[in-house]
Amino acid sequence: MIGPEKSELRKERNRQTLLKARIAPAALSAPKAPAARPEGEALIRPLQLGPLTVSVPMLLSPMAGVTNWPFRVLCQRFGGGGMYVAEMITSRALIAGNEKAFQLLSFSPEEKIRSLQLYGVNPKAVYLAAKIVLDKVQVDHIGLNFGCPVPKITRRGGGSALPWKYDLFAKVVGAAKKALEGSPVALTAKIRTGIDEDHKTYIEAGKIAQEEGADGVILHARTCAQYYGGHSRWAAIGELKRELSIPVIGNGDVFSGTDAVDMMRETGCDAVAVGRGSQGRPWLFSDIAAAFSGEDQVTVPPLGKVASCIKEHFSMMVDFMEGDEERGARAMRSHLGWYLRGYPIGGEARSAIMQSGSREGLFSLLDGLDPALEPDEDAVTSTRGRNGFQKKVHLPYGWLDSHSLTEREEEALFGLDVLDASY
Numbered sequence: 001m002i003g004p005e006k007s008e009l010r011k012e013r014n015r016q017t018l019l020k021a022r023i024a025p026a027a028l029s030a031p032k033a034p035a036a037r038p039e040g041e042a043l044i045r046p047l048q049l050g051p052l053t054v055s056v057p058m059l060l061s062p063m064a065g066v067t068n069w070p071f072r073v074l075c076q077r078f079g080g081g082g083m084y085v086a087e088m089i090t091s092r093a094l095i096a097g098n099e100k101a102f103q104l105l106s107f108s109p110e111e112k113i114r115s116l117q118l119y120g121v122n123p124k125a126v127y128l129a130a131k132i133v134l135d136k137v138q139v140d141h142i143g144l145n146f147g148c149p150v151p152k153i154t155r156r157g158g159g160s161a162l163p164w165k166y167d168l169f170a171k172v173v174g175a176a177k178k179a180l181e182g183s184p185v186a187l188t189a190k191i192r193t194g195i196d197e198d199h200k201t202y203i204e205a206g207k208i209a210q211e212e213g214a215d216g217v218i219l220h221a222r223t224c225a226q227y228y229g230g231h232s233r234w235a236a237i238g239e240l241k242r243e244l245s246i247p248v249i250g251n252g253d254v255f256s257g258t259d260a261v262d263m264m265r266e267t268g269c270d271a272v273a274v275g276r277g278s279q280g281r282p283w284l285f286s287d288i289a290a291a292f293s294g295e296d297q298v299t300v301p302p303l304g305k306v307a308s309c310i311k312e313h314f315s316m317m318v319d320f321m322e323g324d325e326e327r328g329a330r331a332m333r334s335h336l337g338w339y340l341r342g343y344p345i346g347g348e349a350r351s352a353i354m355q356s357g358s359r360e361g362l363f364s365l366l367d368g369l370d371p372a373l374e375p376d377e378d379a380v381t382s383t384r385g386r387n388g389f390q391k392k393v394h395l396p397y398g399w400l401d402s403h404s405l406t407e408r409e410e411e412a413l414f415g416l417d418v419l420d421a422s423y
Helices: 004-023 069-079 089-094 099-104 121-134 159-162 166-181 203-211 233-244 259-265 284-292 304-322 324-337 347-355 359-367 377-381 407-421
Strands: 048-049 052-054 056-061 083-090 115-119 139-147 186-195 214-221 248-251 273-274
Touching: 056 069, 056 284, 056 377, 069 083, 069 284, 069 304, 083 089, 083 099, 083 139, 089 099, 099 324, 115 121, 121 139, 121 166, 139 159, 139 166, 159 166, 159 186, 159 203, 166 186, 166 203, 186 203, 203 214, 203 233, 214 233, 233 248, 233 259, 248 259, 259 273, 259 284, 273 284, 304 324, 304 359, 324 347, 324 359
Parallel strands: 056 083, 056 273, 083 115, 115 139, 139 186, 186 214, 214 248, 248 273
Antiparallel strands: 048 052
16 A cells, blocks of 8 residues: 555655756657666566557556547657557447547557547447447557546446446446457456445456456556545555456556556556656656666656647647647646646746647747746656545445346436436
C-alpha cells in the first residue's frame, strides 16, 4: 500500500532525480534504445494482451476531453512503443449515431496501436457498439470501462458501480468478447478495488473477466468512494496478479519513471497505466521508457520547449476540430493550464494565454514568454489532477442488497442506459 510516509519517500527521490536533471536538463526527444540490465535483474518485458503485443508495457489511460488523438500522438512521440487509449465512448451514443461519438473514434495515421474504451451497462448495447467499432474503424484494442466514479455514471449502475453485480458484469464482458470473435482485437476490463472499503469486488471481478475471455484486467487501485484522492493501494494490484493468469495492468499514483518501475517491482504487474500524471507532461512517457531501460530521468523542459509542444498540440487539435481554431482553442484550455503549471509567467500573461481564441494570438503570446524559464520544484514532483477525501457514492436504490440483478432492477437499469445516447 502507498501510505503518506511511502509517498513522501517517493517524492523525495523524485526531487533528488530532479536535481540531477537540472544539472543536465533532459531534452524533449524520442526515447532511447533499452539499455542492458545488470546481471540477475529481470527485464521489463513487452505486454501481451491476447493477439496484441505492446512493446513498452505502459498505457495512457483514457480521460474524457483529454485523450483525443492529438494528445495521444504527442504521448506516443515521446514514449514510443506503449499503448495510448482514446477517451471513453458510450455504447448507446454509437448505436444512436451520435456525431461526437464518431469523432472520438478518429485516429491519426501516426498511431501505432489503435485503442479505445467503451462504456455501457446493457450487454446487448455493448455487443452492438463493439460490432459498430469493428465495422467502422480498424482497432487493435477495446477496453471496457468499469472504473469511472462520477455520479452521473454510477447512479445508473455503470462505471465502478457495475462490478458489484457479478452477473451483469459477466454478461457485459461476455457480450463484448462475443462481438470480437474472429477478430484480432484485444479486450480488457478496467476496474477499481470496489465501491468503498466495505464493498470490495476486485478479486471476484478480475476472475469473472478472465472467465469471460478478457485478455487483461486494468486495476485502478482505489475504491469508487476515493475518486482520485488519497493514496492508491498498490498491494491490491499484487493480490489480483497472484489470482489471475491473464495480464494485470496497474493504475494509480504513477507520476514519474521511478514510480512506474516501483509499481512493477512491488506488485508483479505486467504493465502500468498513467492518467493524471501525464496531463501537461506528455514527455512523462519518455521518462517511463527510460526508467524501464535502467536510466534515472526526470524531464524538466524550459518554458521555450513547453511552448513548442503547446504549438504542436494546438495545431493538431485544430486538425481534430476540422480546421475550427476557436473550437480547438476551447479544447486546449485545460491542457494550457497543465502545461504552464509552475512556470512563473505572471497572472496577466497566463490569463491572456488561457483566453486566446486563435492560432495567431496564442502563438504570439507564447513567443513573448522567456524561453529559459523553468518550473518550480513542486510542479514537477507533486501529483496532478483532482484530489480530495472520500465521497458519497451515488448508486441505484437497493444496489448493495445483492450481487445479482432482479428482473425489475434490470428493466429499470437498461431503461436509464438510453440516456447515454448523447454527450
